[in-house]
Amino acid sequence: MTAVDPPLAMLAELTHRCPLRCPYCSNPLELSRASGELDTASWKRVLGEAAALGVLQVHFSGGEPLIRRDLAELVRHAAEVGLYGNLITSGIRLDAGRLAELVEAGLEHVQLSFQDADMVSGDRIAGLPGAQEAKQRAARLVREAGLPLTVNAVVHRQNLDRLGEIIELAVALGADRLEVAHVQYYGWALRNRAALLPSRDQLDAATVAVEAARKRLAGVLVIDYVLPDYYAHRPKACMGGWGRRFLNVTPAGKVLPCHAAETLTGLDFPTVAGASLSDIWYRSSAFERFRGTDWMPEPCRSCERREIDWGGCRCQAFALTGDAARTDPACALSPDHGLLVGARADADEAAPDFVYRQHSASRRSPELLSLSE
Amino acid sequence: MTGEPRLSVGGDAVLRFAPHTRFRFDDVRQAWIVLAPERLMLPDEQAVEILQLIDGKRAIDGVIDELAGRYDAPRDVIASDVIKMLQDLVDKKVLRL
Numbered sequence: 001m002t003a004v005d006p007p008l009a010m011l012a013e014l015t016h017r018c019p020l021r022c023p024y025c026s027n028p029l030e031l032s033r034a035s036g037e038l039d040t041a042s043w044k045r046v047l048g049e050a051a052a053l054g055v056l057q058v059h060f061s062g063g064e065p066l067i068r069r070d071l072a073e074l075v076r077h078a079a080e081v082g083l084y085g086n087l088i089t090s091g092i093r094l095d096a097g098r099l100a101e102l103v104e105a106g107l108e109h110v111q112l113s114f115q116d117a118d119m120v121s122g123d124r125i126a127g128l129p130g131a132q133e134a135k136q137r138a139a140r141l142v143r144e145a146g147l148p149l150t151v152n153a154v155v156h157r158q159n160l161d162r163l164g165e166i167i168e169l170a171v172a173l174g175a176d177r178l179e180v181a182h183v184q185y186y187g188w189a190l191r192n193r194a195a196l197l198p199s200r201d202q203l204d205a206a207t208v209a210v211e212a213a214r215k216r217l218a219g220v221l222v223i224d225y226v227l228p229d230y231y232a233h234r235p236k237a238c239m240g241g242w243g244r245r246f247l248n249v250t251p252a253g254k255v256l257p258c259h260a261a262e263t264l265t266g267l268d269f270p271t272v273a274g275a276s277l278s279d280i281w282y283r284s285s286a287f288e289r290f291r292g293t294d295w296m297p298e299p300c301r302s303c304e305r306r307e308i309d310w311g312g313c314r315c316q317a318f319a320l321t322g323d324a325a326r327t328d329p330a331c332a333l334s335p336d337h338g339l340l341v342g343a344r345a346d347a348d349e350a351a352p353d354f355v356y357r358q359h360s361a362s363r364r365s366p367e368l369l370s371l372s373e
Numbered sequence: 374m375t376g377e378p379r380l381s382v383g384g385d386a387v388l389r390f391a392p393h394t395r396f397r398f399d400d401v402r403q404a405w406i407v408l409a410p411e412r413l414m415l416p417d418e419q420a421v422e423i424l425q426l427i428d429g430k431r432a433i434d435g436v437i438d439e440l441a442g443r444y445d446a447p448r449d450v451i452a453s454d455v456i457k458m459l460q461d462l463v464d465k466k467v468l469r470l
Contacts, residue, residue, distance in 0.1 A: 148391070
């Protein structure tokens with residue numbers, strides 16, 4: 001195996017607490033409680049270790065990172081150790097005073113989520129009345145503060161037909177960049193897959209809309225958009241490959257190669273309390289497990305694309321087949337590809353209602369628990 | 374659309390790095406890097422030389438002259454490479470006029 005390069009970026013999930021209840025939430029089914037979150041001093045140590053290890057960008061995320069009262073202190077520390085600080089937020093609790101504090105602390109960029117372009121639908125998908133309006137207000141504040149703004153829109157069958165309006169919204173808000181992300185189906189999103197998976201027709205129309213907008217808005221709005229796995233023939237290089245570029249620290253201090261990796265069983269993810277980030281990156285069994293190509297089964301092993309897509313997404317392989325070491329079923333060469341193809345038929349049926357998270361640890365059905373075990 | 378370059382990065386354009394974009398040397402990798410919103414670039418040697426000449430004062434023509442002199446290479450070949458790269462970075466909002 002080739003030498004392991006230092007990581008480029010770290011996702012710092014400061015908390016799982018969040019005012020929104022998006023039905024495709026990418027956080028684990030079992031959320032960390034506030035009392036289990038890393039404290040300020042621990043996060044500062046982690047940021048320092050990350051910079052020393054070679055991490056260049058830190059994404060403060062959650063949950064909703066604004067819920068942490070020490071956010072500005074952490075942003076300041078990140079800037080002091082040389083990390084480029086990005087805030088990934090719902091915008092719900094952002095006000096001018098808080099933003100000024102973050103800018104002064106050295107925040108470089110804000111990524112603001114939108115659930116739709118439409119007020120009513122936006123609030124419904126976010127599971128919070130008033131969410132859409134609060135987000136528009138937050139976007140204005142970010143631009144007034146002189147920070148670059150990225151609008152992040154997670155798209156699915158219930159908002160994809162309005163992608164053109166979402167693009168217009170991003171332009172109207174003065175965003176520099178729009179990241180259009182299709183729902184990824186593990187965790188909570190898998191539970192809601194039949195309500196979320198778009199049809200082929202919806203997808204084709206969206207692709208046309210993106211291509212036209214990219215031409216029209218060149219130099220105005222950068223649009224990042226990739227086709228969803230369920231309609232792809234080849235998998236994505238998830239996180240640029242396991243343990244190759246990216247690490248994620250959870251609210252409780254577990255270190256993961258991707259934010260969804262806790263869904264995988266049989267891996268012992270180290271914590272920042274037990275080892276340095278450097279030890280974890282270069283020497284932990286969890287990061288070694290799917291790094292490179294040695295772990296690969298066929299058809300990946302002999303595939304000419306093995307160092308392009310790195311076998312795809314481990315979490316998707318596990319969620320659909322129960323075995324994280326299988327080829328990502330998104331690949332048409334995977335023996336499990338039928339699992340995705342079959343799910344597309346759901347997109348032609350009437351959409352069932354969303355199943356929202358209940359923000360209480362005790363109210364989970366046995367069925368959902370079994371998904372996370 | 375006319376098919377013309379949208380934000381003509383012509384010879385007289387003066388470019389600078391966009392706000393909140395950092396071009397710096399990374400001690401861990403011993404390499405130059407560009408940090409920007411949602412983007413991280415590890416420019417190759419040639420790109421680093423071009424970016425080091427982007428100072429918000431010098432026009433693109435001056436950048437091309439400097440590189441042509443350094444390498445004793447045909448100016449038009451260098452010009453085409455430089456403008457292509459800079460136009461791409463303007464489109465990505467890493468550089469601006």
